[in-house]
Every structure is written in structure tokens, then in C-alpha cells.
Amino acid sequence: MTIPSNRRAVYAVTLVTALFWALVVLFVAHVRYGGDIRALLCIGEWASLPAPFEAVPRTGPSGYDGQQYAALATDPLLRDPVTVQALDAPRYRASRIFVPLLAWALALGSPSGAIIAYQLLCWGLGLAAVFLVARWLAAEARSPWWALPLACSAGLAAAMIRSTLDAAALCLMLAALWFHARGRLPLGIVMATTAVLARETSYLAVLAIVLEELWHRRFARAAGFAFIPLVPFVAWQLYLTGLLGASHAIGSISFTTPFAWAPEKLPVLLAASPVSQQEVFGLLAVAATTLAFVLVAARPSAWAAPELAFLGFGALGLVLTYDAYVETWGYARILIAVPFLASLMAERQRSAFRRWSLRSVTAFYLLAGLTMTNGELSAALDGRSVYAALRAAAAVKSRPVRAGGQQPVYVLPVANSLGRAGSRWQTWLELTNLAPTANRVSMDLLPAGGKGWSALHATVDLGPSQTRTWRNALNQIFGFSGSGALRLLPLAGPVSVSSRTSNVAPGLAPAPPLPALAEDQAIRAGENATLLGLAHDPSFEAGVRTNVGLLNLSVRSIRVRIGAYDIPAHRLGVLEVTLPSRGFLQVDDIFAKVKAGVVDEGSVVVETPDRGARFLAYASVIRGPAAPVTYVFPERDRP
Numbered sequence: 001m002t003i004p005s006n007r008r009a010v011y012a013v014t015l016v017t018a019l020f021w022a023l024v025v026l027f028v029a030h031v032r033y034g035g036d037i038r039a040l041l042c043i044g045e046w047a048s049l050p051a052p053f054e055a056v057p058r059t060g061p062s063g064y065d066g067q068q069y070a071a072l073a074t075d076p077l078l079r080d081p082v083t084v085q086a087l088d089a090p091r092y093r094a095s096r097i098f099v100p101l102l103a104w105a106l107a108l109g110s111p112s113g114a115i116i117a118y119q120l121l122c123w124g125l126g127l128a129a130v131f132l133v134a135r136w137l138a139a140e141a142r143s144p145w146w147a148l149p150l151a152c153s154a155g156l157a158a159a160m161i162r163s164t165l166d167a168a169a170l171c172l173m174l175a176a177l178w179f180h181a182r183g184r185l186p187l188g189i190v191m192a193t194t195a196v197l198a199r200e201t202s203y204l205a206v207l208a209i210v211l212e213e214l215w216h217r218r219f220a221r222a223a224g225f226a227f228i229p230l231v232p233f234v235a236w237q238l239y240l241t242g243l244l245g246a247s248h249a250i251g252s253i254s255f256t257t258p259f260a261w262a263p264e265k266l267p268v269l270l271a272a273s274p275v276s277q278q279e280v281f282g283l284l285a286v287a288a289t290t291l292a293f294v295l296v297a298a299r300p301s302a303w304a305a306p307e308l309a310f311l312g313f314g315a316l317g318l319v320l321t322y323d324a325y326v327e328t329w330g331y332a333r334i335l336i337a338v339p340f341l342a343s344l345m346a347e348r349q350r351s352a353f354r355r356w357s358l359r360s361v362t363a364f365y366l367l368a369g370l371t372m373t374n375g376e377l378s379a380a381l382d383g384r385s386v387y388a389a390l391r392a393a394a395a396v397k398s399r400p401v402r403a404g405g406q407q408p409v410y411v412l413p414v415a416n417s418l419g420r421a422g423s424r425w426q427t428w429l430e431l432t433n434l435a436p437t438a439n440r441v442s443m444d445l446l447p448a449g450g451k452g453w454s455a456l457h458a459t460v461d462l463g464p465s466q467t468r469t470w471r472n473a474l475n476q477i478f479g480f481s482g483s484g485a486l487r488l489l490p491l492a493g494p495v496s497v498s499s500r501t502s503n504v505a506p507g508l509a510p511a512p513p514l515p516a517l518a519e520d521q522a523i524r525a526g527e528n529a530t531l532l533g534l535a536h537d538p539s540f541e542a543g544v545r546t547n548v549g550l551l552n553l554s555v556r557s558i559r560v561r562i563g564a565y566d567i568p569a570h571r572l573g574v575l576e577v578t579l580p581s582r583g584f585l586q587v588d589d590i591f592a593k594v595k596a597g598v599v600d601e602g603s604v605v606v607e608t609p610d611r612g613a614r615f616l617a618y619a620s621v622i623r624g625p626a627a628p629v630t631y632v633f634p635e636r637d638r639p
Contacts, residue, residue, distance in 0.1 A: 024161070066164045068087055136178060208309035288361045307341075409488050432496045563606075
């Protein structure tokens with residue numbers, strides 16, 4: 001039997017896409033992570049995930065969204081409190097339940113198997129989305145090769161490289177549109193239902209189907225598509241409400257007036273040196289989408305569901321906030337359907353201008369995706385040739401998460417900043433490799449007032465038994481001015497850490513060394529910790545003051561209460577502050593904030609009312625402009 005040429009082209013497009021991503025995924029996993037494909041979940045070093053993730057290589061400070069849904073796949077019904085604690089926004093993440101639930105079912109409830117099944121579903125359904133577009137074009141007697149640029153479209157690239165479920169949800173949404181267009185309504189409704197459970201924005205395509213049915217006055221069909229997919233979605237939301245409570249976090253992305261993000265995004269893009277190619281191509285894709293949206297909305301060629309779905313996602317792109325447009329990886333995933341729908345619509349246009357306007361959407365998303373993928377490959381190569389990278393990877397079976405069982409340690413505070421009365425604060429830092437072999441230390445600077453994901457990252461290489469010293473660590477390592485805390489993770493053996501943060505103005509003695517703090521020294525919910533020997537004198541001449549520093553070790557924002565005392569039984573006042581996820585905060589002049597007078601032997605008690613919260617604390621006492629700073633660390637009280 002002879003396969004028609006357009007059918008062969010469908011298979012060729014799908015095969016090329018599959019081979020391309022198989023090579024990219026396997027190469028990055030092999031060269032960068034010792035062959036462990038689970039590393040493409042992008043597990044954060046700070047993430048507190050269920051036990052099956054213990055051996056998965058960590059890839060950065062906070063990780064990426066794929067780790068959240070993979071954690072959900074190990075326990076989709078959220079029966080274990082550990083799963084809930086692992087999710088940064090449980091209601092928001094768990095609302096996208098279909099792919100994690102399907103992975104769990106395919107793995108027969110095995111948590112370890114569910115992690116792999118989740119990744120395979122994300123990748124396999126992403127490839128199937130390209131196949132569907134190619135098949136659709138062939139069915140309409142158009143060239144399936146116009147689907148080939150979708151193989152590395154930015155949204156698909158983000159989903160493949162970072163194991164997110166967006167491409168899987170896209171495939172289900174396209175399947176709903178395909179079956180509806182073919183008149184196979186029961187299958188269309190089933191696909192629409194799963195698509196909405198996979199990602200709530202898929203309902204835009206469902207509404208497009210409803211509008212097409214209403215246009216043709218098929219009211220029963222419209223009602224079926226409008227309401228049936230909502231039944232399991234609403235039922236699942238009710239289940240989550242009973243389990244987690246009534247609050248419904250929808251994540252950081254919200255909506256605003258069209259292009260409100262541009263005044264903030266464009267200066268950041270232009271100030272970068274060199275300018276990021278993927279961001280340029282991404283913004284050109286947004287511009288092309290806007291032009292195509294205007295052309296289609298002004299004169300629709302047909303009131304068909306794919307065209308209406310394109311308008312829906314185009315409108316969504318107009319009203320996203322800067323939080324969505326901060327990087328191509330983000331908005332390309334949210335708008336992943338745009339280039340796929342544009343490819344379908346372009347070949348239906350009679351006008352060459354309209355046709356190429358829609359094709360340009362796909363082209364720019366392709367260029368953005370290629371630069372994103374190239375960036376991942378370059379990071380994996382790390383300046384080596386392909387041969388050298390493959391040879392080095394072959395010599396190392398795997399790269400452990402914490403070689404030698406090392407745990408992170410924290411140095412707080414750290415600074416490179418100006419203070420009162422001409423003071424100049426800097427951090428001196430010394431690291432010594434205690435291992436007899438080469439070592440590497442991952443360093444994260446957590447700026448004051450920021451969230452964990454805003455950390456600055458660096459790595460420091462140490463030879464066997466080598467000591468390295470930085471006089472002004474924040475400037476020399478990070479090029480940073482300000483204050484914050486450091487998180488240090490030895491990757492290949494133990495290190496010793498010595499530091500001091502002091503006023504380096506001429507004539508002042510340096511502050512005493514600061515101890516590096518471990519996570520087991522954190523203050524937890526239900527515990528009180530007392531900081532003793534504090535002082536305050538509000539007179540200008542004395543300039544005596546006490547600052548209190550706090551570092552959140554939790555994945556969610558927490559509240560911390562600070563009680564200030566002049567004598568143990570007399571509380572002067574209480575402050576409550578909110579620490580963002582993995583955030584650092586220094587409360588300056590705590591006794592002034594509670595309107596205290598002179599305090600000679602004061603104290604501060606810190607505690608958190610939030611379940612599961614963990615934080616570190618210190619106090620710094622500055623007894624005048626000419627005196628060295630004194631640091632105080634907590635004494636743990638009994639709950």
C-alpha cells in the first residue's frame with residue numbers, strides 16, 4: 001500500500017521533531033547530569049521535596065515549575081502532608097492535576113515510577129502536539145511541513161527542557177479542537193475535559209468551540225462543551241477546598257491593562273550587555289502575535305474554533321503583567337498555543353499578507369526556542385568541545401547532589417554598603433577545602449528584601465586543601481552592593497568557613513569572626529529563641545542601636561514575631577514582619593521601633609506562628625560610631 005506524500009510528510013515532521021528532542025534531552029542529561037534525565041525536572045537546591053527526589057541531581061537555587069508537578073505526581077490526592085509542604089502554592093499547582101494524576105496511574109502508584117512517567121508524558125504529548133498540527137494540515141490538503149517550525153517553538157522548548165506540563169496540556173487542547181472539527185463530539189468533550197484539568201487556560205479553546213456552535217445555532221452542543229468540562233474541574237476544586245481550605249492562590253501571574261509590562265521590560269532588555277537574543281526574538285514574537293491578532297480580529301476569515309482560540313490566547317497575551325513577561329521561558333509557556341494555532345490558520349488565509357503575518361508568529365517563536373535550546377546546550381558544554389564533554393561525562397557516572405553528604409551552611413549578615421555616620425560595611429570571607437581532592441562550592445547571595453528566586457549565584461573552585469580569601473566578598477564574587485545573607489553548599493567534600501562583617505572605616509578594629517550556621521540551628525514553629533546582651537541609646541552622641549536579622553529557610557513566606565525587652569519580665573513591644581520565600585530581612589534599630597528609651601541589658605525573643613516555618617536569626621549591637629559591632633546569636637528556649 002502506498003502512503004500519500006502528505007501522510008509521509010506528517011510522519012517525517014514527527015520523526016524529525018522526536019529525533020531532535022531525543023538528542024537534546026539525552027545530550028544535556030548525559031553531559032551535565034551523568035545521564036540522569038530526572039535532572040531536567042530542574043530541582044532546586046532549596047526545595048524540600050518528598051523522599052523519591054532525594055537522589056535527583058539539583059540544578060540551581062530554587063529550581064523550576066516541573067519539580068512542583070512531579071512532586072504532585074507522587075501523591076496526586078495530596079494524602080501526605082509532606083506533598084502539600086513541597087508545593088509553593090498548593091491550590092494553584094494542584095488545580096493542574098490531570099498529567100500528574102495520569103503519571104501516578106501509569107506508574108501503578110509507585111512514587112519513583114510516577115516521576116519518570118510524568119516526564120515521559122510531558123515529552124511524549126509535546127511531540128504529539130506537533131504531530132496533530134502536521135496531521136491537521138495534511139487533512140486540509142496543505143503541506144504538513146509548515147508544522148516543522150513548531151518542533152522548537154519557544155513554549156515547547158521550555159516544556160521539553162524543563163519538564164513542565166504545558167506542552168501536554170496543549171496536546172489535549174489541540175485534540176479537543178481536532179475531534180470537534182471532525183464531528184466526533186464525545187471524544188472532543190473528553191479531550192476538552194482533560195485539557196482543562198491539565199491547565200486551566202485550555203478553557204479558552206473550549207470557549208472557542210462553544211462560540212462556533214452558538215454561531216451555527218447548535219445550542220445543545222454549545223451547552224455540552226461549555227459545562228461538561230467544568231464538572232470535574234469544579235469537583236476537584238471542591239476537593240481541594242475541603243483538603244486545603246478556602247483560599248485559592250492563583251500564582252504570581254495576574255492581569256492588567258494591555259502592554260503595561262512594556263515600560264518595565266524594554267529598559268531591562270536594552271540595558272543588558274550583550275542583549276539577550278532569546279528575549280529579542282521573544283518580544284518580536286509578541287509583536288507579530290499582536291499584529292496577527294489585530295488582523296484576524298478586524299476581519300475573521302471564518303468563525304471556526306481554531307481561529308477563535310487564537311484570538312482568545314492573543315487577548316490573554318495582551319493583558320499579562322510584567323511577572324509573566326520577565327523572561328521568555330515564562331510567557332512562551334503561558335502562550336504556548338499561539339504559534340501552533342497560527343500555523344493552522346496561516347494556511348487557510350487567501351491574502352498573502354495575512355498568511356505571512358501568521359507565519360511570522362511561528363517563525364519568531366522558533367527563533368526564540370532555538371536560542372533557548374542553544375543556551376542549554378552551551379551551558380552543558382561549559383566551554384568544551386562536544387567530544388571533550390562526552391568524554392568527561394563518560395568518566396563520571398553521575399554527579400551527586402551533595403557529595404560526601406554535605407549540607408548547606410549560611411553566613412549572615414554579609415554586606416558591601418554604606419551606613420550611618422560614614423560607616424562602610426564589608427564582608428571578609430575565607431573558605432578552606434578540607435577534602436584531599438578538588439572541590440567546588442555553590443554560593444547563593446540572598447539580597448536583603450528579596451525572594452529566594454532573586455538570589456545571585458556563583459561557584460568557587462578549590463584545589464585539594466586550598467584556602468581562598470576575599471577581602472570584600474560581595475563585590476569580588478558577585479559584583480554586588482548592598483546587604484543580605486550567603487548560602488554555601490560544598491559539592492565534593494567538607495569545607496571550613498570563616499567570615500566577619502564589619503565597619504571597615506579607618507581606625508576601627510575588625511569585628512570578631514562570624515559562625516557559619518547550619519539548617520539544624522533553625523528556629524521552628526513552636527520554638528522561642530532569645531538574643532541577649534542588647535543595647536539602645538537614642539541620643540545622637542551615643543548612637544547605640546541593635547539590629548535584628550532574619551533569614552527564612554522555608555519555601556513559602558512566613559511571619560516572625562520580634563518581642564523587645566529591657567529586662568526579662570518587661571516587654572517593651574512586639575513587631576511582626578513577613579519574610580518572603582528564602583528571603584533575608586534586617587530590622588534596623590529594633591528598640592527605636594518599639595519607642596524604647598535607654599536599654600543597657602536588653603533582649604529580643606523571636607518566634608513564628610506559621611506551621612512548618614524555619615528561620616535563622618541574629619542581632620548586631622553597635623555601641624557608637626567608633627566601636628566594633630558585636631553579633632549575638634540565639635539561645636533556644638523551651639516551647
